[in-house]
Amino acid sequence: MIRFNPTNAAAFVPAHAVAQLLPQLELAHRQLLDGSGPGADFRGWIDLPARPDTEELARIREAADYIRREADVLVVVGIGGSYLGARAVIEALQSPFAASQTAAERGGPQIVFAGHQLSGSYHAELLDWLDGKRVCVNVISKSGTTTEPAIAFRILQRYMESRYDEEEVRRRIFVTTDANRGALLDLARARGYARFVVPDDVGGRYSVLTAVGLLPIAVNHDIDALLAGAAAAREAWLHVDDPLTAPPYAYALWRNALLRAGYDTEFLVHYDHQLRWFVEWWKQLYGESEGKDGRGLLPAGVEFTSDLHSMGQFIQDGRRRLIETVIRVNTPCRSLSVPFDEADGDGLNYLAGRDLADINARALEGTTLAHVDGGVPNLQVEIETIDETSLGWLIWFFEFACGLSGYLNAINPFDQPGVEAYKRNMFALLGKAGYEDLAASLQERLGR
Numbered sequence: 001m002i003r004f005n006p007t008n009a010a011a012f013v014p015a016h017a018v019a020q021l022l023p024q025l026e027l028a029h030r031q032l033l034d035g036s037g038p039g040a041d042f043r044g045w046i047d048l049p050a051r052p053d054t055e056e057l058a059r060i061r062e063a064a065d066y067i068r069r070e071a072d073v074l075v076v077v078g079i080g081g082s083y084l085g086a087r088a089v090i091e092a093l094q095s096p097f098a099a100s101q102t103a104a105e106r107g108g109p110q111i112v113f114a115g116h117q118l119s120g121s122y123h124a125e126l127l128d129w130l131d132g133k134r135v136c137v138n139v140i141s142k143s144g145t146t147t148e149p150a151i152a153f154r155i156l157q158r159y160m161e162s163r164y165d166e167e168e169v170r171r172r173i174f175v176t177t178d179a180n181r182g183a184l185l186d187l188a189r190a191r192g193y194a195r196f197v198v199p200d201d202v203g204g205r206y207s208v209l210t211a212v213g214l215l216p217i218a219v220n221h222d223i224d225a226l227l228a229g230a231a232a233a234r235e236a237w238l239h240v241d242d243p244l245t246a247p248p249y250a251y252a253l254w255r256n257a258l259l260r261a262g263y264d265t266e267f268l269v270h271y272d273h274q275l276r277w278f279v280e281w282w283k284q285l286y287g288e289s290e291g292k293d294g295r296g297l298l299p300a301g302v303e304f305t306s307d308l309h310s311m312g313q314f315i316q317d318g319r320r321r322l323i324e325t326v327i328r329v330n331t332p333c334r335s336l337s338v339p340f341d342e343a344d345g346d347g348l349n350y351l352a353g354r355d356l357a358d359i360n361a362r363a364l365e366g367t368t369l370a371h372v373d374g375g376v377p378n379l380q381v382e383i384e385t386i387d388e389t390s391l392g393w394l395i396w397f398f399e400f401a402c403g404l405s406g407y408l409n410a411i412n413p414f415d416q417p418g419v420e421a422y423k424r425n426m427f428a429l430l431g432k433a434g435y436e437d438l439a440a441s442l443q444e445r446l447g448r
């Protein structure tokens with residue numbers, strides 16, 4: 001379950017400004033449900049948890065069992081929506097020290113990522129590090145043509161061929177892509193790799209509850225509980241009587257009311273190190289969905305209390321156009337208490353016996369009020385703990401709120417036309433056929 005609390009934003013926008021958005025919110029809701037809004041063909045994520053593809057799920061579990069049995073390392077190759085969801089959930093559920101745990105402690109193989117950038121050092125180091133380990137690869141690309149994962153996969157496929165015979169390579173590579181088209185699909189068919197589907201009606205950043213996220217997550221974690229959490233959120237919120245108090249509607253309303261009042265940057269704040277990659281997933285979800293047509297709240301992320309010693313000054317005291325949305329976790333998975341010390345040289349005995357979870361909670365409350373006093377409206381999203389079920393709730397909550405929020409902001413939350421600009425320039429500079437004219441003009445601008 002999730003609770004949403006806008007109390008600490010109320011001083012920054014009048015209640016009537018929030019209420020005035022209600023008719024637009026109703027329209028946004030209708031558009032999401034009946035497909036009358038832009039990008040309507042990409043709303044499949046709404047119902048994913050309610051109508052899971054049981055056959056695909058069985059194949060995902062079977063592949064995950066194989067990987068758990070036969071691999072020390074799973075390399076997940078993908079970029080943007082094709083890796084951030086899986087990474088967010090895996091990093092939230094595993095130990096921060098998973099990299100140095102044994103397979104038994106971790107619950108299965110180590111999961112690492114590739115093809116999410118073009119760093120030569122990263123990929124060279126990865127190949128060196130893989131040596132001597134039993135490796136499986138899951139390459140994920142809906143289009144099947146994205147340059148970064150395509151390059152990384154070509155390198156990794158060659159590496160696998162240098163380590164294993166043809167049959168073994170075939171068993172150890174898993175492909176997640178479109179069911180009907182794309183270079184990756186052709187390659188998977190030609191080589192006979194096991195294939196999983198990114199449904200046509202689900203875009204990359206909304207795809208964590210398809211095979212895109214579920215296969216890597218299933219290797220070490222419980223995907224049934226993740227899906228059950230998302231299904232419960234959908235059941236609770238797909239239709240509601242009072243949008244002003246129902247969490248995804250209220251979140252969409254408040255952030256848009258604040259945007260209209262001149263607040264154009266939103267920090268998603270967490271106090272639990274495990275949620276670090278969840279914030280990266282959220283940044284991509286909201287950034288790519290809403291940042292278009294010259295509009296949108298800039299999504300940023302901070303980890304407190306660490307970043308109170310870097311970004312804290314700016315948030316407290318810098319340019320006043322920021323809002324904070326805090327994820328509050330009521331019961332962390334584990335905790336410790338501060339020991340009593342006879343000498344009390346550090347003066348900490350006033351905290352002796354106090355639990356770190358309790359101290360962190362007071363840091364959250366104190367920081368919230370300090371930032372509110374500094375002029376930063378604060379929204380709070382509260383969850384009970386960090387487990388598969390609560391992450392399922394959070395994922396559906398943020399996705400649904402993102403769809404509502406995009407329509408409230410009069411944009412198409414399901415496309416990403418802006419992502420093409422860098423690709424065109426990169427292809428031209430790399431000498432790809434068909435980009436000759438663009439290449440000449442770019443070379444001139446680069447002074448070459």
Ligand code: PA5
Nearest residue numbers: 080081082141142143146204205
């Ligand atoms: O959210 C999105 O649609 C994008 O971030 C894509 O996931 C990303 O560009 C990768 O695309 P693909 O899966 O086609 O390789």
